[in-house]
Amino acid sequence: MSSLYVSQQGCYIALQQEQLLVKRNNEILTQVQLPHLEQVLIFGKSQITTQAIRACLWRDIPIVYLSRMGYCYGRIIAIERGYRALxxxxxxxxxxxxxxxxxxxxxxxxxxxxxxxxxxxxxxxxxxxxxxxxxxxxxxxxxxxxxxxxxxxxxxxxxxxxxxxxxxxxxxxxxxxxxxxxxxxxxxxxxxxxxxxxxxxxxxxxxxxxxxxxxxxxxxxxxxxxxxxxxxxxxxxxxxxxxxxxxxxxxxxxxxxxxxxxxxxxxxxxxxxxxxxxxxxxxxxxxxxxxxxxxxxxxxxxxxxxxxxxxxxxxxxxxxxxxxxxxxxx
Structure with missing residues (x-):
């Protein structure tokens, strides 16, 4: 299982079948298969589509929003994941x-x-x-x-x-x-x-x-x-x-x-x-x-x-x- 780190500014994360595409100025920077993904971390000013968010939640993949400094603004998690389970x-x-x-x-x-x-x-x-x-x-x-x-x-x-x-x-x-x-x-x-x-x-x-x-x-x-x-x-x-x-x-x-x-x-x-x-x-x-x-x-x-x-x-x-x-x- 891997993590997707989107630290370049101005990126656009979209869903294509069973994978996430990270684009910038119409160029595909990387693509990750959803079954191999554990978490998505977005630094600074980048966007993710509703379809991509829904696909991540369906597979219990949390999405974290951070500043460029690494400060966590918040996260999106599936409702089944719960809180403080550990x-x-x-x-x-x-x-x-x-x-x-x-x-x-x-x-x-x-x-x-x-x-x-x-x-x-x-x-x-x-x-x-x-x-x-x-x-x-x-x-x-x-x-x-x-x-x-x-x-x-x-x-x-x-x-x-x-x-x-x-x-x-x-x-x-x-x-x-x-x-x-x-x-x-x-x-x-x-x-x-x-x-x-x-x-x-x-x-x-x-x-x-x-x-x-x-x-x-x-x-x-x-x-x-x-x-x-x-x-x-x-x-x-x-x-x-x-x-x-x-x-x-x-x-x-x-x-x-x-x-x-x-x-x-x-x-x-x-x-x-x-x-x-x-x-x-x-x-x-x-x-x-x-x-x-x-x-x-x-x-x-x-x-x-x-x-x-x-x-x-x-x-x-x-x-x-x-x-x-x-x-x-x-």
Whole structure:
């Protein structure tokens, strides 16, 4: 089963017999057989015909409407699908099962952060990178013996501090200075990029969680509240370094952003302005449209990595004994 991602603007999705056609300016960009389709995700300003919507609902294929940033406006689902059907299964997960998933998520985050630094180290040697790489390796060993959520969050926080302390050495554009992570509000252009990228990624994960019928407020690592969908915060951890941080380093080192033109200072913080957001989103969407081979052997855009992991977590909820395997970069 595959997902249809329509991220180009101005597309037109129509039904032709047993397949969906994605057109733009009378050109057919892609076509997907309905029996092989699991979900349709439409980013930004594209349209889908009533006939295509009806065919998707008949086959229980949800349609999700998102902004270009990945913010979910809403979804169309078949009436039989129901809502929060998995909540009971999530609530019944045992403490040990939740801890095992939380442990794997923290290990994956530390691994992916370390891998990104190692790649940068091979390009430009830095003592601070060496120190952070060694620190992250040590923390991975400690995580394997952690026996509580609090200890896992402590190791995750220590790993993030070590990682971000060295990330500035990966930047070759001297206009962008980065020494530590600051979030609310972002304190400088690099933090503004990281915060914006994480927001885009988090919103998209939340949409996928909703589509799969999972309760976003039932998590394993982070604590939920009425305003915090913690499951999205859990699943984003494994993707921060490979999807957002690596893009930020690329944009800065290739001089694709300008400190004086793409950012604005307000409310005590630094934020991307309209031009900066447009540049970042253009590069982000372009990168997420690159094809990758998933664990099941199918070839999809990188968006599919997120969907694959959400479905893997759903499988864990149904069959806790199988555990959950996060996304790892080599």
């Amino acid at each position: 909540t009971r299964y999530q609530q019944e997960l045992g403490l040990g099962e939740r801890l095992g998933v939380a442990q794997n998520i923290v290990l994956a985050k530390l691994n992916n952060s370390r891998t990104l630094l190692m790649r940068q180290q091979r390009r430009h040697f830095s003592p601070s990178l060496t120190l952070a790489i060694e620190s992250l390796e040590y923390l991975q060993k400690q995580v394997k013996g952690a026996d509580s959520q609090e200890r896992l969050l402590g190791f995750e926080g220590a790993g993030a501090a070590s990682y971000f302390a060295a990330l500035g050495d990966c930047l070759r554009n001297r206009d962008f200075v980065f020494t530590a992570r600051s979030r609310r509000p972002p304190g400088n252009p690099v933090n503004a990029l990281l915060s914006f990228g994480y927001q885009v990624l988090w919103n998209h994960l939340l949409a996928l969680i909703e589509v799969q019928g999972l309760d976003p407020y039932q998590a394993c690592l982070h604590s939920s509240s009425e305003r915090h969908a913690a499951l999205a915060s859990d699943l984003i951890e494994e993707f921060r370094a490979p999807l957002v941080d690596s893009l930020v380093v690329y944009l800065i080192n290739r001089y694709l952003l300008e400190v004086n033109e793409d950012f604005e200072y307000r409310q005590g913080g630094c934020f991307l302005n309209h031009q900066g957001r447009r540049k970042f989103l253009q590069s982000f969407v372009q990168r997420m449209e690159e094809s990758v081979t998933l664990k099941n052997g199918t070839v999809e855009p990188k968006w599919g990595l997120l969907s694959f992991q959400v479905k893997a977590f759903k499988e864990f909820v149904y069959h806790p004994g199988g555990g959950y395997s996060p996304y790892l970069i080599d």
